[in-house]
Amino acid sequence: MWSLVLRRLLLTLPTLLGASLIVFAMVKLAPGDPISILMPPDAGKAEIEAVKEALGLDRPLPVQYLKWLERAVVHGDLGRSIATRRPVVQDVLDALRNSVILAVASSMLALIPGLALGTLAAFQRGGVVDKVVSAVAITGVSVPHYWAGIMLVIVFSVQLGWFPAMGGPSDPGIGPYIRHMLLPAVALALIPLGVITRVVRSAVLDILAQEFVLTLRVKGLYTGSLVRHVLKNASPQILTVMGLQFGFALGGSVLVETVFSWPGTGYLLNIAIFQRDMPLLQGIILVLSTTFVLLNLAVDVLQSLIDPRIVRG
Amino acid sequence: MSVPAPAILTAPVAAPVATSYWRLVSRRLARDPATLIAGSLLGAIVLAAVLAPALAPYDPAAGSIRMRLSPIGTVGHPLGTDEQGRDMLSRLLFGGRMTLLAGLTPIVVACLFGGVLGILAGYLGGAANSIIMRASDIFYAFPAILLAIAISGALGPGLGNTLISLSVVFLPRIIRVAEAVTVQTKSLEYVAAARASGAGSWPIVRYHLLPNVLAPILVFTSTQVSLSIILAAGLSFLGLGVTPPAAEWGLMLNTLRQSIYVDAWVPALPGVAIFVVSMAFNLLSDGLRDAMEVRG
Numbered sequence: 240m241w242s243l244v245l246r247r248l249l250l251t252l253p254t255l256l257g258a259s260l261i262v263f264a265m266v267k268l269a270p271g272d273p274i275s276i277l278m279p280p281d282a283g284k285a286e287i288e289a290v291k292e293a294l295g296l297d298r299p300l301p302v303q304y305l306k307w308l309e310r311a312v313v314h315g316d317l318g319r320s321i322a323t324r325r326p327v328v329q330d331v332l333d334a335l336r337n338s339v340i341l342a343v344a345s346s347m348l349a350l351i352p353g354l355a356l357g358t359l360a361a362f363q364r365g366g367v368v369d370k371v372v373s374a375v376a377i378t379g380v381s382v383p384h385y386w387a388g389i390m391l392v393i394v395f396s397v398q399l400g401w402f403p404a405m406g407g408p409s410d411p412g413i414g415p416y417i418r419h420m421l422l423p424a425v426a427l428a429l430i431p432l433g434v435i436t437r438v439v440r441s442a443v444l445d446i447l448a449q450e451f452v453l454t455l456r457v458k459g460l461y462t463g464s465l466v467r468h469v470l471k472n473a474s475p476q477i478l479t480v481m482g483l484q485f486g487f488a489l490g491g492s493v494l495v496e497t498v499f500s501w502p503g504t505g506y507l508l509n510i511a512i513f514q515r516d517m518p519l520l521q522g523i524i525l526v527l528s529t530t531f532v533l534l535n536l537a538v539d540v541l542q543s544l545i546d547p548r549i550v551r552g
Numbered sequence: 553m554s555v556p557a558p559a560i561l562t563a564p565v566a567a568p569v570a571t572s573y574w575r576l577v578s579r580r581l582a583r584d585p586a587t588l589i590a591g592s593l594l595g596a597i598v599l600a601a602v603l604a605p606a607l608a609p610y611d612p613a614a615g616s617i618r619m620r621l622s623p624i625g626t627v628g629h630p631l632g633t634d635e636q637g638r639d640m641l642s643r644l645l646f647g648g649r650m651t652l653l654a655g656l657t658p659i660v661v662a663c664l665f666g667g668v669l670g671i672l673a674g675y676l677g678g679a680a681n682s683i684i685m686r687a688s689d690i691f692y693a694f695p696a697i698l699l700a701i702a703i704s705g706a707l708g709p710g711l712g713n714t715l716i717s718l719s720v721v722f723l724p725r726i727i728r729v730a731e732a733v734t735v736q737t738k739s740l741e742y743v744a745a746a747r748a749s750g751a752g753s754w755p756i757v758r759y760h761l762l763p764n765v766l767a768p769i770l771v772f773t774s775t776q777v778s779l780s781i782i783l784a785a786g787l788s789f790l791g792l793g794v795t796p797p798a799a800e801w802g803l804m805l806n807t808l809r810q811s812i813y814v815d816a817w818v819p820a821l822p823g824v825a826i827f828v829v830s831m832a833f834n835l836l837s838d839g840l841r842d843a844m845e846v847r848g
Contacts, residue, residue: 253686254689254690254692254693255693257686257687257689257690257693258690258693258694260690261690261691261693261694262702265702265703265706266706268706268707269706269707269708270707270708377831377834377835377838378831380778380834381778381827381830381831381833381834382827382830383782383785383786383802383823383826383827383830384782385786385789385805385823386805386820386822386823386824386826386827387823389805389809389812389819389820389823390820390823392812393812393816393819393820397812397813397816398816486695487695487696487697489695489698490694490695490696490697490698490699490701491695491697493697493698493701493790494697494786494789494790497789497790498809508701508702508705509790511705512701512705512790512792513791517706520702520705520706524694524698524702527694527695527698528693528694528698531693531694531695531698532693
């Protein structure tokens with residue numbers, strides 16, 4: 240198993256390098272001279288050159304990239320935020336914790352009903368239940384989740400007053416944390432719920448069409464045990480879609496976190512963009528994409544463990 | 553006196569049974585009620601957006617301090633007014649132009665370039681395949697929404713930058729699908745037969761590959777339209793897309809968000825519009841998939 244993990248890890252290295260190159264290039268392509276933000280408008284030419292040299296901005300781009308990458312990988316140093324002067328790594332990791340918790344919660348909110356609805360629809364193919372589930376699923380995938388967030392605030396915060404409209408938990412403890420997290424988690428779960436339902440339905444239908452299911456049925460197996468057999472066989476596909484949807488929740492949280500002012504990476508990213516705080520922007524995207532790549536790696540490895548027939552790369 | 557033609561020749565010849573694939577697809581589409589409803593709804597919305605200057609009762613940018621946040625059903629403003637007293641109906645009509653433009657253009661661009669690159673990668677194989685596929689793999693390191701926001705965030709707000717960032721998001725996805733179906737089709741026996749009978753590259757691509765890879769690529773592209781529209785409006789919602797005072801659904805949602813404590817329903821409207829369009833595209837895409845008999 241460890242050789243498998245190692246092999247997959249080696250294969251993700253080029254992807255991670257490429258991603259870091261994109262993150263670096265993105266900021267270099269951004270309009271505006273980073274020096275002009277740092278320096279007073281009346282700074283002389285010599286002073287500007289001195290600052291450039293001190294920051295390494297006078298060197299050729301490939302050298303700058305390698306230096307940046309070396310600091311990030313070897314020392315875990317992503318530079319300092321231009322606005323707050325705090326180390327970027329600290330802020331990003333704090334925010335990432337909140338984002339990951341939100342993403343896990345919304346993935347669960349999507350997975351459990353999605354699994355149940357998709358299986359139910361496949362077993363009742365063509366029936367009323369199937370039609371209703373399909374309608375629910377297509378509604379789910381079509382919802383602009385930021386708008387769903389606003390609607391949840393209108394109903395549950397403004398009208399009913401059950402949940403806080405925004406912000407992170409001000410009081411310590413798990414209760415307030417969950418109360419603040421529930422609405423954003425539901426908003427973020429809608430699209431994954433639709434996607435998972437659709438994938439589970441079609442995966443289960445594929446399995447149901449296989450001959451071993453017929454054998455099980457002929458044997459007189461109860462539907463309950465049949466479902467267990469079918470889901471076990473559909474699990475690699477379900478795992479793949481789960482991984483992708485967790486990634487969606489991590490990335491999509493930018494919009495939902497903005498609606499709810501949830502103190503995660505999305506909220507931080509929004510701040511970075513509007514203050515044009517490029518080191519912070521770079522750091523957030525690098526950390527999020529690395530998380531995403533490692534997550535996909537984990538999904539791949541898990542898949543091979545569940546079903547040894549799947550050996551890729 | 554001419555000899556009457558033998559009856560067998562004058563009898564009406566039965567219509568050829570072989571109908572073209574595309575005719576079959578359109579006939580199936582025309583028989584599917586969900587597709588028909590979604591299609592006509594979209595047709596109406598696109599028409600309303602195109603004809604916005606003629607249909608809109610007011611100037612979408614003209615506000616009135618006295619008429620701020622009128623509720624739905626106000627005389628003269630059937631859908632109410634926004635936080636600056638601008639007519640919501642007019643703004644929704646004009647906003648549709650922007651949202652549709654920002655959501656559909658990247659899909660068309662990505663489909664054209666992604667389709668060509670993917671088919672090339674699949675057909676040529678070897679080094680060309682490696683370069684194209686590895687380059688697009690890198691973009692898979694980012695969740696779609698994050699990539700769109702990151703590029704737009706770095707480039708700055710504006711419609712042009714939205715189009716660039718969304719095209720970059722969808723390009724690798726379409727390349728991947730186009731490459732996969734091309735590789736699959738290329739390995740089929742009739743392609744080998746064509747090659748064995750001396751067909752050159754261009755005839756093989758034109759007559760054997762293209763007709764068979766087009767449907768899967770189109771179906772996949774159609775599944776991405778609703779995401780593109782949600783993302784395009786989402787970028788404006790964050791303040792990264794179309795800039796004020798232009799009307800755009802996501803942007804309207806953003807500026808009206810502060811007013812939910814005054815009136816809950818007018819701020820909901822732009823989101824309803826995004827939702828309806830995105831759902832119609834999804835229904836259409838499902839219908840297309842069934843009609844084209846593409847699995848996935």
